[in-house]
Amino acid sequence: MEPTFSVVIPTYNRAQLLARTVRAFLAQDGVPFEVIVVDDGSTDATPEVLAGFRDPRLRVLRQPNAGLASARNAGLLQARGQYVLFNDDDIVPEAGFLQAHLALHRRYPSAAAVSRTYIPDGVGQEPFVRFWRARAESGVRGRAEGASLGWGGFWFASLSLPLGVAEAFVPFRGYGWEEHELGWRLWRKGVRPRLALKARAAHEDRVSxxxxxxxxxxxxxxxxxxxxxxxxxxxxxxxxxxxxxxxxxxxxxxxxxxxxxxxxxxxxxxxxxxxxxxxxxxxxxxxxxxxxxxx
Structure with missing residues:
Protein backbone atom coordinates (compact mmCIF):
# COMPACT_ATOMS: atom_id res chain seq x y z
CA MET A 1 0.00 0.00 0.00
CA GLU A 2 1.34 3.41 -0.97
CA PRO A 3 1.67 5.80 1.98
CA THR A 4 -0.74 8.69 2.38
CA PHE A 5 1.97 10.72 4.14
CA SER A 6 5.70 10.89 3.68
CA VAL A 7 7.07 12.35 6.91
CA VAL A 8 10.46 14.01 6.28
CA ILE A 9 12.58 14.55 9.39
CA PRO A 10 15.96 16.26 8.90
CA THR A 11 18.37 15.78 11.80
CA TYR A 12 21.84 16.69 12.92
CA ASN A 13 23.44 15.56 16.20
CA ARG A 14 20.25 15.28 18.28
CA ALA A 15 20.03 11.54 18.75
CA GLN A 16 17.87 11.45 21.88
CA LEU A 17 15.37 14.04 20.68
CA LEU A 18 15.19 12.29 17.33
CA ALA A 19 14.44 8.95 19.01
CA ARG A 20 11.41 10.45 20.80
CA THR A 21 10.10 12.01 17.61
CA VAL A 22 10.51 8.90 15.46
CA ARG A 23 8.95 6.72 18.15
CA ALA A 24 5.93 9.06 18.35
CA PHE A 25 5.43 8.94 14.58
CA LEU A 26 5.70 5.17 14.40
CA ALA A 27 2.95 5.01 17.04
CA GLN A 28 0.51 6.93 14.79
CA ASP A 29 -2.40 4.92 13.43
CA GLY A 30 -5.35 5.23 11.09
CA VAL A 31 -3.30 6.61 8.17
CA PRO A 32 -0.72 4.81 5.97
CA PHE A 33 2.61 6.62 6.18
CA GLU A 34 6.37 6.40 5.82
CA VAL A 35 8.99 8.21 7.87
CA ILE A 36 12.08 9.44 6.02
CA VAL A 37 14.87 10.55 8.35
CA VAL A 38 17.65 12.48 6.66
CA ASP A 39 20.80 12.32 8.77
CA ASP A 40 22.71 15.44 7.75
CA GLY A 41 26.18 14.23 8.69
CA SER A 42 25.62 13.58 12.40
CA THR A 43 28.69 12.69 14.48
CA ASP A 44 26.81 11.59 17.62
CA ALA A 45 24.83 8.39 18.25
CA THR A 46 22.20 9.15 15.59
CA PRO A 47 23.11 6.17 13.32
CA GLU A 48 22.96 3.74 16.26
CA VAL A 49 19.65 5.16 17.49
CA LEU A 50 18.10 4.82 14.04
CA ALA A 51 19.46 1.28 13.63
CA GLY A 52 17.53 0.33 16.77
CA PHE A 53 14.18 0.87 15.05
CA ARG A 54 12.96 -2.25 13.29
CA ASP A 55 10.06 -0.89 11.30
CA PRO A 56 9.64 -1.09 7.51
CA ARG A 57 7.88 2.30 7.53
CA LEU A 58 11.16 3.98 8.52
CA ARG A 59 13.67 4.88 5.82
CA VAL A 60 17.03 6.48 6.62
CA LEU A 61 19.05 8.66 4.25
CA ARG A 62 22.56 9.82 5.12
CA GLN A 63 24.50 12.66 3.57
CA PRO A 64 27.52 14.82 4.42
CA ASN A 65 26.54 17.86 6.46
CA ALA A 66 24.97 20.34 4.05
CA GLY A 67 22.32 22.16 6.09
CA LEU A 68 18.61 22.03 6.77
CA ALA A 69 17.42 22.96 3.29
CA SER A 70 19.57 20.29 1.65
CA ALA A 71 18.35 17.64 4.11
CA ARG A 72 14.70 18.54 3.53
CA ASN A 73 15.21 18.50 -0.23
CA ALA A 74 16.82 15.06 -0.07
CA GLY A 75 13.81 13.72 1.83
CA LEU A 76 11.39 15.40 -0.56
CA LEU A 77 13.03 13.67 -3.54
CA GLN A 78 12.40 10.26 -1.91
CA ALA A 79 8.81 10.96 -0.81
CA ARG A 80 6.16 8.59 -2.20
CA GLY A 81 3.09 9.76 -0.31
CA GLN A 82 0.12 11.78 -1.44
CA TYR A 83 1.26 14.40 1.06
CA VAL A 84 4.69 15.33 2.35
CA LEU A 85 4.96 16.39 5.99
CA PHE A 86 8.10 18.23 7.02
CA ASN A 87 8.75 17.81 10.73
CA ASP A 88 11.82 18.89 12.69
CA ASP A 89 13.52 16.36 14.92
CA ASP A 90 12.49 18.18 18.13
CA ILE A 91 8.74 18.32 17.40
CA VAL A 92 7.02 15.30 18.97
CA PRO A 93 3.51 14.55 17.66
CA GLU A 94 0.61 13.53 19.87
CA ALA A 95 -1.82 10.71 19.10
CA GLY A 96 -4.07 11.43 16.11
CA PHE A 97 -1.55 13.85 14.59
CA LEU A 98 -1.55 12.42 11.05
CA GLN A 99 -5.31 11.88 11.11
CA ALA A 100 -5.77 15.57 11.94
CA HIS A 101 -3.54 16.59 9.03
CA LEU A 102 -5.49 14.35 6.68
CA ALA A 103 -8.82 15.75 7.86
CA LEU A 104 -7.68 19.29 7.12
CA HIS A 105 -6.43 18.32 3.65
CA ARG A 106 -9.75 16.74 2.84
CA ARG A 107 -11.50 19.93 3.91
CA TYR A 108 -9.03 22.21 2.06
CA PRO A 109 -7.51 20.12 -0.77
CA SER A 110 -4.90 22.63 -1.95
CA ALA A 111 -3.85 23.99 1.45
CA ALA A 112 -0.72 23.57 3.52
CA ALA A 113 -1.58 22.22 6.98
CA VAL A 114 0.36 23.84 9.84
CA SER A 115 0.62 21.78 13.04
CA ARG A 116 -0.51 23.16 16.41
CA THR A 117 2.82 23.11 18.22
CA TYR A 118 3.39 24.16 21.80
CA ILE A 119 6.34 24.35 24.20
CA PRO A 120 5.67 21.92 27.06
CA ASP A 121 6.26 22.80 30.69
CA GLY A 122 9.07 20.28 30.88
CA VAL A 123 11.26 22.40 28.61
CA GLY A 124 11.62 24.89 31.45
CA GLN A 125 10.12 27.72 33.46
CA GLU A 126 12.98 30.23 33.32
CA PRO A 127 11.94 33.80 32.44
CA PHE A 128 13.13 33.61 28.83
CA VAL A 129 11.52 30.21 28.25
CA ARG A 130 8.20 31.58 29.53
CA PHE A 131 8.57 34.59 27.23
CA TRP A 132 9.38 32.37 24.25
CA ARG A 133 6.48 30.06 25.03
CA ALA A 134 4.05 33.00 25.02
CA ARG A 135 5.57 34.45 21.86
CA ALA A 136 5.60 31.16 19.98
CA GLU A 137 1.95 30.42 20.76
CA SER A 138 0.60 33.95 20.23
CA GLY A 139 0.24 33.44 16.48
CA VAL A 140 -2.37 30.70 16.84
CA ARG A 141 -4.02 31.57 20.15
CA GLY A 142 -7.78 31.87 19.70
CA ARG A 143 -7.75 30.68 16.07
CA ALA A 144 -10.16 28.02 14.87
CA GLU A 145 -9.49 24.76 13.04
CA GLY A 146 -8.61 25.55 9.42
CA ALA A 147 -7.94 29.25 10.06
CA SER A 148 -5.89 30.90 7.32
CA LEU A 149 -2.51 32.04 8.65
CA GLY A 150 -1.52 34.51 5.93
CA TRP A 151 1.58 34.57 3.79
CA GLY A 152 3.84 34.44 6.83
CA GLY A 153 2.19 31.31 8.19
CA PHE A 154 4.28 28.69 6.40
CA TRP A 155 6.09 27.07 9.31
CA PHE A 156 7.91 24.10 7.84
CA ALA A 157 9.14 22.96 11.23
CA SER A 158 5.89 20.95 11.16
CA LEU A 159 3.78 21.38 8.04
CA SER A 160 2.23 19.15 5.39
CA LEU A 161 1.15 19.85 1.83
CA PRO A 162 0.21 17.88 -1.27
CA LEU A 163 3.30 16.33 -2.79
CA GLY A 164 2.29 17.64 -6.21
CA VAL A 165 2.64 21.30 -5.15
CA ALA A 166 5.75 20.90 -2.97
CA GLU A 167 8.90 22.65 -4.17
CA ALA A 168 12.54 22.50 -3.15
CA PHE A 169 13.98 24.81 -0.49
CA VAL A 170 16.63 27.34 -1.48
CA PRO A 171 19.67 27.01 0.84
CA PHE A 172 20.47 30.25 2.65
CA ARG A 173 23.98 31.23 3.76
CA GLY A 174 22.87 31.40 7.41
CA TYR A 175 19.92 30.84 9.71
CA GLY A 176 16.65 32.42 8.66
CA TRP A 177 13.95 32.92 6.00
CA GLU A 178 14.39 29.62 4.12
CA GLU A 179 10.90 28.51 5.14
CA HIS A 180 9.32 31.88 4.42
CA GLU A 181 11.00 32.10 1.02
CA LEU A 182 9.42 28.81 -0.04
CA GLY A 183 6.17 29.93 1.58
CA TRP A 184 6.21 33.09 -0.51
CA ARG A 185 6.54 31.03 -3.69
CA LEU A 186 3.72 28.70 -2.62
CA TRP A 187 1.47 31.62 -1.64
CA ARG A 188 1.89 33.17 -5.08
CA LYS A 189 0.84 29.81 -6.59
CA GLY A 190 -2.38 29.89 -4.55
CA VAL A 191 -1.34 27.56 -1.71
CA ARG A 192 -2.66 28.86 1.63
CA PRO A 193 -1.34 27.79 5.06
CA ARG A 194 -4.13 26.73 7.41
CA LEU A 195 -3.99 25.78 11.07
CA ALA A 196 -4.46 22.08 11.83
CA LEU A 197 -5.56 22.81 15.40
CA LYS A 198 -6.05 19.15 16.27
CA ALA A 199 -2.60 18.15 14.99
CA ARG A 200 -0.84 18.85 18.28
CA ALA A 201 2.88 18.38 18.80
CA ALA A 202 5.29 19.30 21.60
CA HIS A 203 8.20 21.48 20.52
CA GLU A 204 11.01 20.18 22.72
CA ASP A 205 13.55 22.84 21.81
CA ARG A 206 15.41 24.20 24.86
CA VAL A 207 15.80 27.85 23.91
CA SER A 208 18.01 30.48 25.53
Missing part, protein backbone atom coordinates in the same frame (compact mmCIF):
# COMPACT_ATOMS: atom_id res chain seq x y z
CA UNK A 209 18.32 34.21 25.09
CA UNK A 210 21.87 33.90 23.79
CA UNK A 211 20.88 31.42 21.09
CA UNK A 212 17.87 33.47 19.99
CA UNK A 213 19.91 36.68 19.84
CA UNK A 214 22.34 34.95 17.47
CA UNK A 215 19.47 33.58 15.39
CA UNK A 216 17.72 36.96 15.26
CA UNK A 217 20.90 38.63 14.07
CA UNK A 218 21.32 35.98 11.38
CA UNK A 219 17.67 36.46 10.36
CA UNK A 220 18.39 40.13 9.78
CA UNK A 221 21.36 39.34 7.58
CA UNK A 222 19.48 36.67 5.62
CA UNK A 223 16.57 39.06 4.99
CA UNK A 224 18.68 40.50 2.20
CA UNK A 225 19.07 37.11 0.50
CA UNK A 226 15.30 36.69 0.65
CA UNK A 227 14.74 40.14 -0.84
CA UNK A 228 17.31 39.64 -3.60
CA UNK A 229 15.52 36.43 -4.59
CA UNK A 230 12.17 38.25 -4.52
CA UNK A 231 12.59 42.04 -4.93
CA UNK A 232 8.94 42.75 -4.23
CA UNK A 233 7.73 45.76 -2.18
CA UNK A 234 5.82 43.49 0.20
CA UNK A 235 8.94 41.42 0.84
CA UNK A 236 10.91 44.62 1.48
CA UNK A 237 8.39 45.77 4.07
CA UNK A 238 7.92 42.31 5.57
CA UNK A 239 11.63 41.72 6.13
CA UNK A 240 12.48 45.31 7.03
CA UNK A 241 15.01 45.85 4.23
CA UNK A 242 12.95 48.80 2.95
CA UNK A 243 14.90 52.03 3.65
CA UNK A 244 12.10 53.55 5.74
CA UNK A 245 11.73 50.36 7.78
CA UNK A 246 15.47 50.22 8.38
CA UNK A 247 15.59 53.86 9.44
CA UNK A 248 12.78 53.28 11.93
CA UNK A 249 14.35 50.12 13.32
CA UNK A 250 17.75 51.79 13.70
CA UNK A 251 16.10 54.56 15.74
CA UNK A 252 13.73 52.35 17.78
CA UNK A 253 16.09 49.44 18.53
CA UNK A 254 19.65 50.73 19.03
CA UNK A 255 22.12 47.87 19.42
CA UNK A 256 24.12 49.75 22.07
CA UNK A 257 21.16 49.61 24.46
CA UNK A 258 20.68 45.90 23.74
CA UNK A 259 24.33 45.25 24.56
CA UNK A 260 23.91 46.97 27.92
CA UNK A 261 20.87 44.83 28.69
CA UNK A 262 22.78 41.68 27.77
CA UNK A 263 25.72 42.59 29.99
CA UNK A 264 23.74 43.17 33.19
CA UNK A 265 20.65 40.98 33.27
CA UNK A 266 19.13 41.71 36.67
CA UNK A 267 16.06 43.02 34.80
CA UNK A 268 15.05 39.44 33.90
CA UNK A 269 13.44 38.96 37.31
CA UNK A 270 11.33 42.11 36.98
CA UNK A 271 7.86 42.83 35.64
CA UNK A 272 9.24 44.35 32.43
CA UNK A 273 11.29 41.34 31.40
CA UNK A 274 9.10 40.36 28.46
CA UNK A 275 9.29 43.89 26.98
CA UNK A 276 13.06 43.86 27.42
CA UNK A 277 13.35 40.48 25.69
CA UNK A 278 11.32 41.80 22.75
CA UNK A 279 13.58 44.85 22.52
CA UNK A 280 16.79 42.81 22.59
CA UNK A 281 15.61 40.44 19.86
CA UNK A 282 14.38 43.30 17.67
CA UNK A 283 17.70 45.08 18.17
CA UNK A 284 19.60 41.92 17.20
CA UNK A 285 17.49 41.57 14.06
CA UNK A 286 18.06 45.23 13.20
CA UNK A 287 21.80 44.84 13.70
CA UNK A 288 21.72 41.91 11.28
CA UNK A 289 19.81 44.01 8.75
CA UNK A 290 22.45 46.72 8.90
CA UNK A 291 25.28 44.20 8.64
CA UNK A 292 23.71 42.32 5.73
CA UNK A 293 22.98 45.25 3.43
CA UNK A 294 26.33 45.09 1.66
CA UNK A 295 26.94 41.41 2.27
Missing amino acids: LEVMVAKSRSLGRMAWQFYRLHPHPLVALWTGVHPLARAYKRWAYPWARAERLLQVRDWEAGAGAFAAYRFVLEAAYTQGLLEGKDG
Whole structure:
Protein backbone atom coordinates (compact mmCIF):
# COMPACT_ATOMS: atom_id res chain seq x y z
CA MET A 1 0.00 0.00 0.00
CA GLU A 2 1.34 3.41 -0.97
CA PRO A 3 1.67 5.80 1.98
CA THR A 4 -0.74 8.69 2.38
CA PHE A 5 1.97 10.72 4.14
CA SER A 6 5.70 10.89 3.68
CA VAL A 7 7.07 12.35 6.91
CA VAL A 8 10.46 14.01 6.28
CA ILE A 9 12.58 14.55 9.39
CA PRO A 10 15.96 16.26 8.90
CA THR A 11 18.37 15.78 11.80
CA TYR A 12 21.84 16.69 12.92
CA ASN A 13 23.44 15.56 16.20
CA ARG A 14 20.25 15.28 18.28
CA ALA A 15 20.03 11.54 18.75
CA GLN A 16 17.87 11.45 21.88
CA LEU A 17 15.37 14.04 20.68
CA LEU A 18 15.19 12.29 17.33
CA ALA A 19 14.44 8.95 19.01
CA ARG A 20 11.41 10.45 20.80
CA THR A 21 10.10 12.01 17.61
CA VAL A 22 10.51 8.90 15.46
CA ARG A 23 8.95 6.72 18.15
CA ALA A 24 5.93 9.06 18.35
CA PHE A 25 5.43 8.94 14.58
CA LEU A 26 5.70 5.17 14.40
CA ALA A 27 2.95 5.01 17.04
CA GLN A 28 0.51 6.93 14.79
CA ASP A 29 -2.40 4.92 13.43
CA GLY A 30 -5.35 5.23 11.09
CA VAL A 31 -3.30 6.61 8.17
CA PRO A 32 -0.72 4.81 5.97
CA PHE A 33 2.61 6.62 6.18
CA GLU A 34 6.37 6.40 5.82
CA VAL A 35 8.99 8.21 7.87
CA ILE A 36 12.08 9.44 6.02
CA VAL A 37 14.87 10.55 8.35
CA VAL A 38 17.65 12.48 6.66
CA ASP A 39 20.80 12.32 8.77
CA ASP A 40 22.71 15.44 7.75
CA GLY A 41 26.18 14.23 8.69
CA SER A 42 25.62 13.58 12.40
CA THR A 43 28.69 12.69 14.48
CA ASP A 44 26.81 11.59 17.62
CA ALA A 45 24.83 8.39 18.25
CA THR A 46 22.20 9.15 15.59
CA PRO A 47 23.11 6.17 13.32
CA GLU A 48 22.96 3.74 16.26
CA VAL A 49 19.65 5.16 17.49
CA LEU A 50 18.10 4.82 14.04
CA ALA A 51 19.46 1.28 13.63
CA GLY A 52 17.53 0.33 16.77
CA PHE A 53 14.18 0.87 15.05
CA ARG A 54 12.96 -2.25 13.29
CA ASP A 55 10.06 -0.89 11.30
CA PRO A 56 9.64 -1.09 7.51
CA ARG A 57 7.88 2.30 7.53
CA LEU A 58 11.16 3.98 8.52
CA ARG A 59 13.67 4.88 5.82
CA VAL A 60 17.03 6.48 6.62
CA LEU A 61 19.05 8.66 4.25
CA ARG A 62 22.56 9.82 5.12
CA GLN A 63 24.50 12.66 3.57
CA PRO A 64 27.52 14.82 4.42
CA ASN A 65 26.54 17.86 6.46
CA ALA A 66 24.97 20.34 4.05
CA GLY A 67 22.32 22.16 6.09
CA LEU A 68 18.61 22.03 6.77
CA ALA A 69 17.42 22.96 3.29
CA SER A 70 19.57 20.29 1.65
CA ALA A 71 18.35 17.64 4.11
CA ARG A 72 14.70 18.54 3.53
CA ASN A 73 15.21 18.50 -0.23
CA ALA A 74 16.82 15.06 -0.07
CA GLY A 75 13.81 13.72 1.83
CA LEU A 76 11.39 15.40 -0.56
CA LEU A 77 13.03 13.67 -3.54
CA GLN A 78 12.40 10.26 -1.91
CA ALA A 79 8.81 10.96 -0.81
CA ARG A 80 6.16 8.59 -2.20
CA GLY A 81 3.09 9.76 -0.31
CA GLN A 82 0.12 11.78 -1.44
CA TYR A 83 1.26 14.40 1.06
CA VAL A 84 4.69 15.33 2.35
CA LEU A 85 4.96 16.39 5.99
CA PHE A 86 8.10 18.23 7.02
CA ASN A 87 8.75 17.81 10.73
CA ASP A 88 11.82 18.89 12.69
CA ASP A 89 13.52 16.36 14.92
CA ASP A 90 12.49 18.18 18.13
CA ILE A 91 8.74 18.32 17.40
CA VAL A 92 7.02 15.30 18.97
CA PRO A 93 3.51 14.55 17.66
CA GLU A 94 0.61 13.53 19.87
CA ALA A 95 -1.82 10.71 19.10
CA GLY A 96 -4.07 11.43 16.11
CA PHE A 97 -1.55 13.85 14.59
CA LEU A 98 -1.55 12.42 11.05
CA GLN A 99 -5.31 11.88 11.11
CA ALA A 100 -5.77 15.57 11.94
CA HIS A 101 -3.54 16.59 9.03
CA LEU A 102 -5.49 14.35 6.68
CA ALA A 103 -8.82 15.75 7.86
CA LEU A 104 -7.68 19.29 7.12
CA HIS A 105 -6.43 18.32 3.65
CA ARG A 106 -9.75 16.74 2.84
CA ARG A 107 -11.50 19.93 3.91
CA TYR A 108 -9.03 22.21 2.06
CA PRO A 109 -7.51 20.12 -0.77
CA SER A 110 -4.90 22.63 -1.95
CA ALA A 111 -3.85 23.99 1.45
CA ALA A 112 -0.72 23.57 3.52
CA ALA A 113 -1.58 22.22 6.98
CA VAL A 114 0.36 23.84 9.84
CA SER A 115 0.62 21.78 13.04
CA ARG A 116 -0.51 23.16 16.41
CA THR A 117 2.82 23.11 18.22
CA TYR A 118 3.39 24.16 21.80
CA ILE A 119 6.34 24.35 24.20
CA PRO A 120 5.67 21.92 27.06
CA ASP A 121 6.26 22.80 30.69
CA GLY A 122 9.07 20.28 30.88
CA VAL A 123 11.26 22.40 28.61
CA GLY A 124 11.62 24.89 31.45
CA GLN A 125 10.12 27.72 33.46
CA GLU A 126 12.98 30.23 33.32
CA PRO A 127 11.94 33.80 32.44
CA PHE A 128 13.13 33.61 28.83
CA VAL A 129 11.52 30.21 28.25
CA ARG A 130 8.20 31.58 29.53
CA PHE A 131 8.57 34.59 27.23
CA TRP A 132 9.38 32.37 24.25
CA ARG A 133 6.48 30.06 25.03
CA ALA A 134 4.05 33.00 25.02
CA ARG A 135 5.57 34.45 21.86
CA ALA A 136 5.60 31.16 19.98
CA GLU A 137 1.95 30.42 20.76
CA SER A 138 0.60 33.95 20.23
CA GLY A 139 0.24 33.44 16.48
CA VAL A 140 -2.37 30.70 16.84
CA ARG A 141 -4.02 31.57 20.15
CA GLY A 142 -7.78 31.87 19.70
CA ARG A 143 -7.75 30.68 16.07
CA ALA A 144 -10.16 28.02 14.87
CA GLU A 145 -9.49 24.76 13.04
CA GLY A 146 -8.61 25.55 9.42
CA ALA A 147 -7.94 29.25 10.06
CA SER A 148 -5.89 30.90 7.32
CA LEU A 149 -2.51 32.04 8.65
CA GLY A 150 -1.52 34.51 5.93
CA TRP A 151 1.58 34.57 3.79
CA GLY A 152 3.84 34.44 6.83
CA GLY A 153 2.19 31.31 8.19
CA PHE A 154 4.28 28.69 6.40
CA TRP A 155 6.09 27.07 9.31
CA PHE A 156 7.91 24.10 7.84
CA ALA A 157 9.14 22.96 11.23
CA SER A 158 5.89 20.95 11.16
CA LEU A 159 3.78 21.38 8.04
CA SER A 160 2.23 19.15 5.39
CA LEU A 161 1.15 19.85 1.83
CA PRO A 162 0.21 17.88 -1.27
CA LEU A 163 3.30 16.33 -2.79
CA GLY A 164 2.29 17.64 -6.21
CA VAL A 165 2.64 21.30 -5.15
CA ALA A 166 5.75 20.90 -2.97
CA GLU A 167 8.90 22.65 -4.17
CA ALA A 168 12.54 22.50 -3.15
CA PHE A 169 13.98 24.81 -0.49
CA VAL A 170 16.63 27.34 -1.48
CA PRO A 171 19.67 27.01 0.84
CA PHE A 172 20.47 30.25 2.65
CA ARG A 173 23.98 31.23 3.76
CA GLY A 174 22.87 31.40 7.41
CA TYR A 175 19.92 30.84 9.71
CA GLY A 176 16.65 32.42 8.66
CA TRP A 177 13.95 32.92 6.00
CA GLU A 178 14.39 29.62 4.12
CA GLU A 179 10.90 28.51 5.14
CA HIS A 180 9.32 31.88 4.42
CA GLU A 181 11.00 32.10 1.02
CA LEU A 182 9.42 28.81 -0.04
CA GLY A 183 6.17 29.93 1.58
CA TRP A 184 6.21 33.09 -0.51
CA ARG A 185 6.54 31.03 -3.69
CA LEU A 186 3.72 28.70 -2.62
CA TRP A 187 1.47 31.62 -1.64
CA ARG A 188 1.89 33.17 -5.08
CA LYS A 189 0.84 29.81 -6.59
CA GLY A 190 -2.38 29.89 -4.55
CA VAL A 191 -1.34 27.56 -1.71
CA ARG A 192 -2.66 28.86 1.63
CA PRO A 193 -1.34 27.79 5.06
CA ARG A 194 -4.13 26.73 7.41
CA LEU A 195 -3.99 25.78 11.07
CA ALA A 196 -4.46 22.08 11.83
CA LEU A 197 -5.56 22.81 15.40
CA LYS A 198 -6.05 19.15 16.27
CA ALA A 199 -2.60 18.15 14.99
CA ARG A 200 -0.84 18.85 18.28
CA ALA A 201 2.88 18.38 18.80
CA ALA A 202 5.29 19.30 21.60
CA HIS A 203 8.20 21.48 20.52
CA GLU A 204 11.01 20.18 22.72
CA ASP A 205 13.55 22.84 21.81
CA ARG A 206 15.41 24.20 24.86
CA VAL A 207 15.80 27.85 23.91
CA SER A 208 18.01 30.48 25.53
CA LEU A 209 18.32 34.21 25.09
CA GLU A 210 21.87 33.90 23.79
CA VAL A 211 20.88 31.42 21.09
CA MET A 212 17.87 33.47 19.99
CA VAL A 213 19.91 36.68 19.84
CA ALA A 214 22.34 34.95 17.47
CA LYS A 215 19.47 33.58 15.39
CA SER A 216 17.72 36.96 15.26
CA ARG A 217 20.90 38.63 14.07
CA SER A 218 21.32 35.98 11.38
CA LEU A 219 17.67 36.46 10.36
CA GLY A 220 18.39 40.13 9.78
CA ARG A 221 21.36 39.34 7.58
CA MET A 222 19.48 36.67 5.62
CA ALA A 223 16.57 39.06 4.99
CA TRP A 224 18.68 40.50 2.20
CA GLN A 225 19.07 37.11 0.50
CA PHE A 226 15.30 36.69 0.65
CA TYR A 227 14.74 40.14 -0.84
CA ARG A 228 17.31 39.64 -3.60
CA LEU A 229 15.52 36.43 -4.59
CA HIS A 230 12.17 38.25 -4.52
CA PRO A 231 12.59 42.04 -4.93
CA HIS A 232 8.94 42.75 -4.23
CA PRO A 233 7.73 45.76 -2.18
CA LEU A 234 5.82 43.49 0.20
CA VAL A 235 8.94 41.42 0.84
CA ALA A 236 10.91 44.62 1.48
CA LEU A 237 8.39 45.77 4.07
CA TRP A 238 7.92 42.31 5.57
CA THR A 239 11.63 41.72 6.13
CA GLY A 240 12.48 45.31 7.03
CA VAL A 241 15.01 45.85 4.23
CA HIS A 242 12.95 48.80 2.95
CA PRO A 243 14.90 52.03 3.65
CA LEU A 244 12.10 53.55 5.74
CA ALA A 245 11.73 50.36 7.78
CA ARG A 246 15.47 50.22 8.38
CA ALA A 247 15.59 53.86 9.44
CA TYR A 248 12.78 53.28 11.93
CA LYS A 249 14.35 50.12 13.32
CA ARG A 250 17.75 51.79 13.70
CA TRP A 251 16.10 54.56 15.74
CA ALA A 252 13.73 52.35 17.78
CA TYR A 253 16.09 49.44 18.53
CA PRO A 254 19.65 50.73 19.03
CA TRP A 255 22.12 47.87 19.42
CA ALA A 256 24.12 49.75 22.07
CA ARG A 257 21.16 49.61 24.46
CA ALA A 258 20.68 45.90 23.74
CA GLU A 259 24.33 45.25 24.56
CA ARG A 260 23.91 46.97 27.92
CA LEU A 261 20.87 44.83 28.69
CA LEU A 262 22.78 41.68 27.77
CA GLN A 263 25.72 42.59 29.99
CA VAL A 264 23.74 43.17 33.19
CA ARG A 265 20.65 40.98 33.27
CA ASP A 266 19.13 41.71 36.67
CA TRP A 267 16.06 43.02 34.80
CA GLU A 268 15.05 39.44 33.90
CA ALA A 269 13.44 38.96 37.31
CA GLY A 270 11.33 42.11 36.98
CA ALA A 271 7.86 42.83 35.64
CA GLY A 272 9.24 44.35 32.43
CA ALA A 273 11.29 41.34 31.40
CA PHE A 274 9.10 40.36 28.46
CA ALA A 275 9.29 43.89 26.98
CA ALA A 276 13.06 43.86 27.42
CA TYR A 277 13.35 40.48 25.69
CA ARG A 278 11.32 41.80 22.75
CA PHE A 279 13.58 44.85 22.52
CA VAL A 280 16.79 42.81 22.59
CA LEU A 281 15.61 40.44 19.86
CA GLU A 282 14.38 43.30 17.67
CA ALA A 283 17.70 45.08 18.17
CA ALA A 284 19.60 41.92 17.20
CA TYR A 285 17.49 41.57 14.06
CA THR A 286 18.06 45.23 13.20
CA GLN A 287 21.80 44.84 13.70
CA GLY A 288 21.72 41.91 11.28
CA LEU A 289 19.81 44.01 8.75
CA LEU A 290 22.45 46.72 8.90
CA GLU A 291 25.28 44.20 8.64
CA GLY A 292 23.71 42.32 5.73
CA LYS A 293 22.98 45.25 3.43
CA ASP A 294 26.33 45.09 1.66
CA GLY A 295 26.94 41.41 2.27
